Amino acid sequence: MESSVHVHEHSSRGGGKPSRAKKTVTQKDIARALGISRGTVDRALHGRAGISTAVKERILSTAKSLGYAPNKFAQLLVTGKKITIAMITPSDPFWVRVHEGANSYLSELGEWLLRVTWYETTVHDPEREVALFQEALEARVDGIGIAPSDPDLLTPWIDRAVRSGIPVVTLNTDAPESDRIVFIGQDSAVAGRVAAELLAKFLLGRGRVAIIAGFKNVLVHKLRMDAFRDAIAKDYAGVAIGEIYESHDSDSEPYEIARAIFRAGIAVDGIYLTTGTGIGALGRALKEIGVAGTVKVVCFDFLADTLELLKDGTVSASIGEDPYSQGYQSVKALYNYITDRRKPDGPALYTRMDIGLRANIDLLGY
Amino acid sequence: MESSVHVHEHSSRGGGKPSRAKKTVTQKDIARALGISRGTVDRALHGRAGISTAVKERILSTAKSLGYAPNKFAQLLVTGKKITIAMITPSDPFWVRVHEGANSYLSELGEWLLRVTWYETTVHDPEREVALFQEALEARVDGIGIAPSDPDLLTPWIDRAVRSGIPVVTLNTDAPESDRIVFIGQDSAVAGRVAAELLAKFLLGRGRVAIIAGFKNVLVHKLRMDAFRDAIAKDYAGVAIGEIYESHDSDSEPYEIARAIFRAGIAVDGIYLTTGTGIGALGRALKEIGVAGTVKVVCFDFLADTLELLKDGTVSASIGEDPYSQGYQSVKALYNYITDRRKPDGPALYTRMDIGLRANIDLLGY
DNA sequence: GTGAAAGCGCTAACAT
DNA sequence: ATGTTAGCGCTTTCAC
Numbered sequence: 001m002e003s004s005v006h007v008h009e010h011s012s013r014g015g016g017k018p019s020r021a022k023k024t025v026t027q028k029d030i031a032r033a034l035g036i037s038r039g040t041v042d043r044a045l046h047g048r049a050g051i052s053t054a055v056k057e058r059i060l061s062t063a064k065s066l067g068y069a070p071n072k073f074a075q076l077l078v079t080g081k082k083i084t085i086a087m088i089t090p091s092d093p094f095w096v097r098v099h100e101g102a103n104s105y106l107s108e109l110g111e112w113l114l115r116v117t118w119y120e121t122t123v124h125d126p127e128r129e130v131a132l133f134q135e136a137l138e139a140r141v142d143g144i145g146i147a148p149s150d151p152d153l154l155t156p157w158i159d160r161a162v163r164s165g166i167p168v169v170t171l172n173t174d175a176p177e178s179d180r181i182v183f184i185g186q187d188s189a190v191a192g193r194v195a196a197e198l199l200a201k202f203l204l205g206r207g208r209v210a211i212i213a214g215f216k217n218v219l220v221h222k223l224r225m226d227a228f229r230d231a232i233a234k235d236y237a238g239v240a241i242g243e244i245y246e247s248h249d250s251d252s253e254p255y256e257i258a259r260a261i262f263r264a265g266i267a268v269d270g271i272y273l274t275t276g277t278g279i280g281a282l283g284r285a286l287k288e289i290g291v292a293g294t295v296k297v298v299c300f301d302f303l304a305d306t307l308e309l310l311k312d313g314t315v316s317a318s319i320g321e322d323p324y325s326q327g328y329q330s331v332k333a334l335y336n337y338i339t340d341r342r343k344p345d346g347p348a349l350y351t352r353m354d355i356g357l358r359a360n361i362d363l364l365g366y
Numbered sequence: 367m368e369s370s371v372h373v374h375e376h377s378s379r380g381g382g383k384p385s386r387a388k389k390t391v392t393q394k395d396i397a398r399a400l401g402i403s404r405g406t407v408d409r410a411l412h413g414r415a416g417i418s419t420a421v422k423e424r425i426l427s428t429a430k431s432l433g434y435a436p437n438k439f440a441q442l443l444v445t446g447k448k449i450t451i452a453m454i455t456p457s458d459p460f461w462v463r464v465h466e467g468a469n470s471y472l473s474e475l476g477e478w479l480l481r482v483t484w485y486e487t488t489v490h491d492p493e494r495e496v497a498l499f500q501e502a503l504e505a506r507v508d509g510i511g512i513a514p515s516d517p518d519l520l521t522p523w524i525d526r527a528v529r530s531g532i533p534v535v536t537l538n539t540d541a542p543e544s545d546r547i548v549f550i551g552q553d554s555a556v557a558g559r560v561a562a563e564l565l566a567k568f569l570l571g572r573g574r575v576a577i578i579a580g581f582k583n584v585l586v587h588k589l590r591m592d593a594f595r596d597a598i599a600k601d602y603a604g605v606a607i608g609e610i611y612e613s614h615d616s617d618s619e620p621y622e623i624a625r626a627i628f629r630a631g632i633a634v635d636g637i638y639l640t641t642g643t644g645i646g647a648l649g650r651a652l653k654e655i656g657v658a659g660t661v662k663v664v665c666f667d668f669l670a671d672t673l674e675l676l677k678d679g680t681v682s683a684s685i686g687e688d689p690y691s692q693g694y695q696s697v698k699a700l701y702n703y704i705t706d707r708r709k710p711d712g713p714a715l716y717t718r719m720d721i722g723l724r725a726n727i728d729l730l731g732y
Numbered sequence: 733g734t735g736a737a738a739g740c741g742c743t744a745a746c747a748t
Numbered sequence: 749a750t751g752t753t754a755g756c757g758c759t760t761t762c763a764c
Contacts, residue, residue, distance in 0.1 A: 116372070118373045197725040354721075359563040
C-alpha cells in the first residue's frame with residue numbers, strides 16, 4: 001500500500017490542495033489490463049470460490065505489480081457492515097474513563113463501523129460477569145472486552161468464546177491462563193516498583209512502612225504488593241516493611257486499620273495502599289491521629305478523594321493506570337482483530353503509569 | 367447523529383453479528399418525504415447556491431427530525447479528497463516520537479484521507495523554519511504544524527497563513543501571540559511545579575538547589591524555570607535556590623557548569639535542569655566529582671542518556687512531555703479543523719506529564 | 733431554482 | 749468458471 005507519509009524533498013514542487021487523490025489503482029484497472037471482468041478480479045482478490053487457480057494467480061500478481069489497494073470506503077459503503085463489541089465492566093468513576101476512551105475510538109468514521117454495547121457489572125461480582133458474558137455470546141456480538149474479577153471462573157468462558165471465533169480481551173485485570181487475545185492494563189509489577197521507589201525516596205531511604213493490600217489474593221493487588229516488597233528489599237535496605245493488612249477494597253476499612261496501627265503504638269513512616277478505594281478513610285484516620293503529611297502515603301488512581309488528599313499533602317503520590325487508554329486500546333485491539341484477524345504484538349499491552357503529585361492534580365482525575 | 371454507544375438493556379435480545387447497519391436515514395429518504403429531488407436536498411444540506419430559502423428550510427428541518435447524518439464513506443468515495451498537512455520540525459530522537467504519533471493518526475482509513483509531509487529543520491534554526499513555512503504555503507498544503515523556536519519571527523507568518531485559510535498549530539513550543547488555532551504541548555508551568563515538588567520531596571524539604579536553564583529567555587525554559595522558583599518559594603521554605611546558570615541547550619556546557627559550581631565550593635543538594643539536552647555531561651561531572659546520587663537531579667525528557675542516568679541513580683526523576691501525542695494531537699486537530707472547521711476547545715491542549723523514575727524506565731524512552 | 737442522471741470503487745446476485 | 753449488472757449514498761454536471 002502506498003504510504004501517506006512523505007518527507008519533503010527540498011527541491012519541492014509537491015504538496016497539494018484538497019484535490020482528487022492521484023490516480024489510484026482499482027479492480028477495473030486490473031480487469032482491463034488482463035482483459036477479464038471486474039467480478040472475477042474481485043473473486044480472486046478475496047479468495048472466493050468459483051475461480052480457476054490459473055487466472056487467480058495472474059490477477060493476484062498483476063494486482064501486486066500495479067500496486068492495487070482496496071478502497072475501504074467503497075467496500076464499507078457497499079457492505080454496510082457494522083461490528084458490535086461488548087464491554088463487560090463496572091460503571092463507577094474509574095470505569096467511566098474507560099468508557100470515554102472506548103467511545104473515542106469510534107469517533108467520526110468509527111461510528112459507522114462499530115458499535116459498543118456496555119454490559120454493566122458491579123465491582124467484584126464474578127457470577128454476574130459470567131452471566132453477562134453468556135448474554136453477550138447469545139447476542140452474537142463480534143468481540144468481548146472484560147475485566148475478570150475472578151480469572152479462574154471466567155477462563156473457561158473466555159476460552160470457549162475464542163474457540164468459537166469471538167475474540168476476547170481482558171482489560172485492567174487479566175486472566176493470564178486464558179486464551180484472551182491480549183491483556184490491556186497496567187504492568188502491576190512495575191507499578192509496585194514505582195511505588196517502592198517513590199516511598200523510599202520520600203523517606204530519604206530509611207524508615208518503616210506498612211502495606212495495606214486491597215485483597216491479598218487478587219492478582220493485581222498481589223503483584224503490586226510483591227513487587228513493592230521485592231524492590232524495597234533489593235534496593236532500599238534502610239526501609240523496613242512491617243505488617244501487611246487487607247482492606248478488602250472497602251471504602252471504610254483503611255480507617256480502622258490505620259487507627260489500629262497507631263493505637264498499637266507501631267512507629268510507621270510510610271503507608272502503601274495497593275488500591276485507590278478507601279484512601280478517603282485512610283486520610284481521615286491520619287488526620288485525626290495528627291500524622292497527615294508526616295506519614296508518607298502512596299496509593300493508586302485519581303478518584304476525587306485522592307485528588308483532595310494529594311492537594312492537602314496527606315497523600316504524597318498516587319499512581320494512575322490510564323483508564324482512558326485501557327478503554328481505547330481494548331476496542332482498538334478487538335476491532336483490528338475482528339476486521340483482519342490482526343493480533344497485538346505481545347500477550348499484554350501495558351498502559352502508561354501516571355504519577356500524580358500535588359503539582360499536577362489538575363491534569364489528572366477521573 | 368445516531369450514537370454508536372449502547373448500554374445493554376438487561377431484558378436483552380439486541381446485539382448483532384456483522385450485519386447490515388440498521389436502517390439509516392439518507393438524502394433519498396428526505397427527498398421522498400418531501401416529494402422533491404435528491405439533488406435539491408444535497409444543495410440544501412450543504413448550503414450551496416441555487417435554492418429557494420423556503421424549500422431549504424423545509425429540507426433542513428425534516429433532515430433534523432428524521433435524524434439524517436451524512437454517510438462519510440459515500441462522501442469520501444465520490445469526492446476522493448485527500449488532505450495534505452505539513453509538519454515543520456527537527457528530526458532528532460525526540461522528534462521521531464512526534465512523527466510516530468502523527469503517523470499513527472493516519473493509520474488504516476486515515477491513509478486515504480490524509481497525507482503528512484515532513485519539513486525537516488534542525489534545533490533552533492528560526493530562519494530555516496521561516497523558509498520552510500513559506501515552502502509549505504507555496505506547496506498549497508491544507509494545514510501546518512510547527513514548533514516555532516522564535517515566536518516573534520514566526521508569528522507574522524502564522525497569522526498570514528491563518529488569514530488566508532490555512533490553519534496552523536504550534537506544537538511543543540508555542541507562539542502565544544499568534545493566531546494559531548491551538549498549541550499542543552506541555553504545560554510548562556505545571557512541569558516546573560512538578561519538578562519543584564519532586565526535588566523538594568527528594569530533599570525532605572530542605573537544602574540548596576541550583577538551576578541550569580537551557581536558555582533563560584526561550585519561552586519553554588523560562589516558564590519551567592519561573593514556575594519552579596515560584597513553587598519553591600511558596601511551598602518549600604526550607605529549600606533555597608542558588609545561582610541560575612544557562613547551558614544554551616548545549617550537550618557539553620552542563621559539564622563545565624557543574625565543575626564550576628563545585629570548584630567554587632558551593633554546597634548544592636539538588637540540581638534542576640530545564641531541558642534534557644546536556645544531561646549526559648552533567649551526569650559525567652557529578653560522577654567525577656563524586657556526588658552522583660547524593661546530589662538529587664531532576665531534568666526533562668527520556669533520551670538515551672537520561673534513561674541510563676536514571677538507572678544508575680544519578681538522575682532522580684525526569685519529566686516527559688509525551689512527544690508521541692504531541693504529534694498525534696497536532697495532526698488530529700488540523701484534520702478536524704480542515705474538514706469541518708472544528709476548533710479545539712481552548713487555546714492550548716496540554717499533553718500529559720510523564721514522570722520517569724528508575725523503576726519505570728522500561729516504559730519510557732524515545 | 734429544480735430535476736435527472738452519471739459515476740466514485742466495490743460487492744453480490746444473477747446470468748451464461 | 750466467468751461475465752454482467754444493480755446498487756450502496758453521495759456529489760456534480762447538465763438539462764429544463
